[in-house]
Amino acid sequence: MEGWLHLSPEEWTAVRLSVRVATVAMLASLPIGVAVAYLLGRYKFPGKSIVDGIVLLPLILPPVVTGYLLLLTFGRRGPVGSFLAEQFGIVFSFRWTGAALACAVMGFPLMVRAIRLSIEAVDRRLEEAAGTLGANPLWVFVFVTLPLIAPGIIAGMILCFAKAMGEFGATITFVSNIPGETQTLPSAIYTFTQVPGGEAGALRLTLVSIAISMAALMVSELMARWVGRKIWTE
Amino acid sequence: MTIEVDVAHRLGAFTLEVRFTSQGRLTAFFGPSGSGKTSLVNVIGGLIRPDRGRIAVDATTLTDTASGIFVPMHRRRIGYVFQEGRLFPHLTVRQNLMFGRWFTPPQERKVELETVLDLLGIGHLLHRRPGGLSGGEKQRVAIGRALLASPRLLLMDEPLAALDEERKAEILPFIERLRDEANIPIIYVSHSLAEVSRLANSVVVLHNGRVAAAGDPAEVLSRSELVPQDAVEEAGAVIEARISQHDIEFGLTMLQSNAGLLRAPYLDLPAGTIVRVRIRARDVMVANAPPLGLSALNVLAGKVIELRTSGESVAEVAIDCNGVKLWARLTRKSVETLGLKPELPVFAILKSVALDKGTLGKSPLSENLRGADLGVRLQDEGLARRLVQGNGGLP
Secondary structure, X not given: OOOOOOOOHHHHHHXXXXXXXXXXXXXXXXXXXXXXXXXXXHOOXXXXXXXXXXXHHHHHOOHHHHHHHHHHHHOOOOHXXXXXXXXXXXXXXXXXXXXXXXXXXXXXXXXXXHHHXXXXXXXXXXXXXXXXXXXOHHHHHHHHHHHHHHHHHHHHHHHHHHHHHHOOHHHHXXXXXXXXXXXXXXXXXXXXXXXXXXXXXXXXXHHHHHHHHHHHHHHHHHHHHXXXXXXXXX | OOEEEEEEEEEOOEEEEEEEEEOOOEEEEEOOXXXXXXXXXXXXXXXXXXXXXXXXXXXXXXXXXXXXXXXOHHHHOEEEEOOOOOOOOOOOHHHHHHHXXXXXXXXXXXXXXXXXXXXXXXXXXXXXXXXXXXXXXXXXXXXXXXXXXXXXXXXXXXXXXXXXXXXXXXXXXXXXXXXXXXXXXXXXXXXXXXXXXXXXXXXXXXXXXXXXXXXXXXXXXXXXXXXXXHHHHHOEEEEEEEEEEEEOOOOEEEEEEOOEEEEEEOOOOOOOOEEEEEEEHHHXXXXXXXXXXXXXXXXXXXXXXXXXXXXXXXXXXXXXXXXXXXXXEEXXXXXXXXXXXXXXXXXXXXXXXXXXXXXXXXXXXXXXXXXXXXXXXXXXXXXXXXXXXXXXXXX
């Protein structure tokens, strides 16, 4: 039993990669997520239901389909992918950045949904009050709206992070399963289950996966409680 | 301190069409719910862009649809105290108070935190959060927050409506101080006759989105047809009187008015102060001969000038007491028994205890007239206070 829980260097690489991919996916989609949630929560515009649908699409499509669409669009020969590679030298295909992109796209609907709900719950009369006190719309957003939706933003971030930690289908379709570059935890577990004698490794990574997810959940709970206490009580 | 409003705005089936000019320190918008008071305040505050019209405060044009002027609300510098307070729940009381000040250009900051804390008595709340405050405290903080933005005009939309009677009584004196001490014109929205007659320098009565009457409160508020139906029990005459002396032995305050001498429960205000007295029509009795053996202390001689039936059993009688018009609400039977008719000499009788906190307050005139002709001074104010502590006196 001694050393059974000891992770090999390759397994550590997969763990570190997964955390990095999920963190980048979460942080990169945050500003866009807040903007889209604000747009959908506050404004009525023609084609709103279409935008709404596109945002939710990754949630209902098979992940493999999303991954394949990413490959077609952001792949080296895809329209967006080739443009980004030539103009800015940004390459997604078969890189960890591509894994982050796939995870961000998959986690986006969950993030937007959580933030949008909290934006819709904001008492707009408070924003009006801030306006009468001399705050222009940008300051109203920064000093009133943003603090009030902070719990929703935290929830959205954690959902996105959790989704990214577990993302498998879109990632493996888009950027494959390259150890050290695109092999995240789920891909590594999947690889272990495909080789004889891999059960122990699969189980170890499963436990790590559970530990990270639980930790993320607890951190979010603590943050939400802290923010909530700041807002609603003495 | 001139406020000029001339606007028209359509909200669904409701049309607001209002035109008035006010010079008063405290202008009250008075009328039943649905009469357009809040809409009008929102138009003035810039929360609603009117279809047509012009709004100017002290020569600064805030809205003028003809020349396309519409100053956005955050640049109007109009303070707004909302009915529900609307304090920011995520900020402390101190942060709430300083919110507007922070957005006020430094050269425009005329109101200091210390002054506001002192005026509203909220210094001890600074580190609390709005969630833990009582309704009255919240409203005082909301008033302070609006003041600290150094507004050119203060809008107060039914600031007391959500509070119980006790809390209202707690805040009214602060609003009186605000009116008399802060150099900021106030527009005060209310459907409460008690509040309006106590606070207003000038009244705009709204009905169905239009101005039904405007002007001096004593004149406007005595016209019962202008008083909303739900407030008719409270309706009556509003008169100004001067405190001539305090009766220390019995804890009474003598009020000299044009109608005659009134005795009220002790008021903690110095002799010479002008007070506003609302004499509710339902508190006035009428006699056709000088009454004898009567407990009521106030008997005013006058003559009937008008009779009006209101409803099946009730009549309203207008009595001219030395040029002051009082109203009495009587049964039709009493009117017939006494043979009341215009020009008949009568006596209006009023119990002193009917003049209470709800009907008496420092008049907005008192600042201007103080020292003009003070009459008898109170000899021992401290003694009087000890004698009648908490007995009908104003806080």
